[in-house]
Amino acid sequence: MTHLADSVIMLLAALLLIGVLSTKFSSRFGMPSLVLFIAAGMILSRFIYYDNVALTQLAGIFALVIILFEGGMQTSFKDIKPVIGPSLVLSTLGVLVTTGVVGLAATYILGVSWEEGLLFGAIVGSTDAAAVFSVLGGKNIDKRLTSTLEAESGSNDPMAVFLTVSLIEWIESPETGIWSLMLSFVWEMAVGLLVGLLVGRIAVYLINKINLDSTGLYPVMTVGFAVLTYGSAALLHSSGLLAVYVMGLVLGNSEIVYHRTIMNFNHGFAWMMQIFMFILLGLLVFPQELTHIAFQGLLLSVILMIAARPVAVFLSLLFFKFTGAEKTLIAWAGLRGAVPIVLATYPLLSNLENGRLFFNVVFFVVLTSAVIQGTTISPLAARLKLTSGRTEAPTLMELVALGRTDAEFNHVSIQPDMPIAGMRISEMQLSDEILFTAIIRDDKIVTPHGYTVIEPGDVLYVLSPKSKREEMKALFRVPESG
Structure with missing residues (x-):
């Protein structure tokens, strides 16, 4: 028994290291890392027999919770605010149109009923947050x-989950009414949104109020809140995934202590969960079964990439100000990943007649989407002249509570439109309790004096008591335009 445990631990260590090192290869070619993780699982499946669908689904859902939470924390509300409208239409109408077009094609190509064809379309209807974040991260696309x-x-995962579960229920119980499904959808989305907002606000308040003995406990606390958000929403029969993403948005766009520490921890934890999730999903695939559906899988993948997704995007963005080139890139960047594969386990657990067929075809569709689309997004963006020379702006403010003391240590990236940009420190009339301790300028340390001018691009380190937090923040608050 001890020998078996030691062997499993060594195997997990090897998988983690291979997974981490493979990200270097994937980033160089623009290919989502999921391809390499899944490949590792498929190779292992030749030596390890694994067919626990329930465990895989549980691990996949937990991983999606962490991935969506981390994705929400990384997303700047200021950036998505102008595009909330088109994004929501894409995540609802876009998923419906994709489901319809792919479902119609799957009915004839796979030789299944039209209800099952729509189920297949719903499973592959959503784009994948993990794949999109990993491919677009660091790219200079507009x-x-x-x-x-x-x-x-x-935001489109909840729609795909709802359609998948509803269609399975419809297949198993044809008497299910369409109106009850529509009311269920409204309930799931509305309550999921409210739960995410509520728990997010509670989390921000508690994280800033509680002085924990170890800084390492703050990231663990946020993960606990993420899982609590999903569980609370699920118990209320609402969308847990939507709630988690919204909760991450609230947390990531609020001023909380140890913000960067929490972000770094969640980023690494999300990567670890991706590695284990995709390896488990790869283990669940039997490569010899893929050869029998290769043609159908490739045909459906092509239809999804060059027909269903473009039709969905162009219809969804019909009344929004996007150029033809921009719509083309959005259509091509609709990567499929973990969500479709996890959703493909639902028909398996429901013992649907074509459950295994759907899982294998979905697997094939995801792999081809990741390999073909993932590696060509950046070249296509450059060809369409949709790249920019922007660089990611650093975190504006990092609040670090100093243990049980009443003090906070902050570092702030100075932006040109901040009130203190261009001012001498002596001109600021600072409280005696607010102390500028250091300035990083052009990779050099500048010692602050009264005559020192704060320049845009500086990183300013500030020591102040918690009671002066609002006064300190007012120094850096950017005036609202208009």
Whole structure:
């Protein structure tokens, strides 16, 4: 038994290290890392027999909770605010149109009933947050487009989950009424949104009020809140995934202590969950079964990429100000990933007649989407002249509570439109309790004096008591335009 445990631990260590190192390869070619993780699982499946669908689904849902939470925290509300409208239409109408077009094609190509064809369409109807975030992260694609894609990928999973579960229920119980399904959809989305907002506000308040003995406990606390958000929403029969994404948005766009520490922890934890999730999903696939559906899978993948997704995007964005080139890139960047594969386990657990067929075809569709679309997004953006020379702005403010003391240590990136930009420190009439301790300028440390001018681009370190937090923040608050 001890030997078996040691062997499993060594295997997990090898998988983690291979997964981390493979991200370097994937980023170089623009391919989502999920391809390499899944490949590792498929290779292992030749030596390890694994067919626990229930465990895989549980692990997949937990991983999606962490991934969506981390994606929400990374998303700037200021960036997505101008594109909330098109993103929501893409995540609702877009998923419906994709489901319809792919479902119709699947009915004839796979030789299944039209209800089952629609079920297949719903499973592959949503783009994947993990794949989109990993491919677009660090790329110089126009910010408006990346914000639209990221907001869509974070918010369209609940729609796909709802359609998948509803269609399975419909197949199993044909007497299910359409009106009850529509009311259920409204309830799931509305309550999920409210739960995410409520728990997010509670989390912000408690994180800033509680002085924990170890800084490492704050990231653990946020993960606990993320899981609590999903569980609370699920118990209320609402969308847990939507609630988690909204909760992450609230937390990521609020001023909380140890913001950067929490972000870094969640980023690493999300990567670890991706590695284990995709390896488990790869283990669940039997490669010899893929050869029998390769043609059908490739045909459906092509229809999804060059017909269903473009039709969905162009219809959804018909009344929004996007150019033809921008719509083309959004259509091509609709990557499929973890969500469709996790949703493909639902028919398996429901013991539907074509459950295994759907899982294998979905798997094939996801792999081809990741390989073909993932590696060509950046070249296509450059060809369409939709790239920019922007660089990611650093975190504006980082609040760090100093243990049990009443003090906070902050570092602030100075922006040109901040009130103190261009001012001498002596001109600011600072409280005696607010102390500028250091300035980082052009990779050099500048010691602050009364005659020192604060320049745009500086990173300013400030020590102040918690009671002076609002006064300190007022120094850096950017005036609202208009």
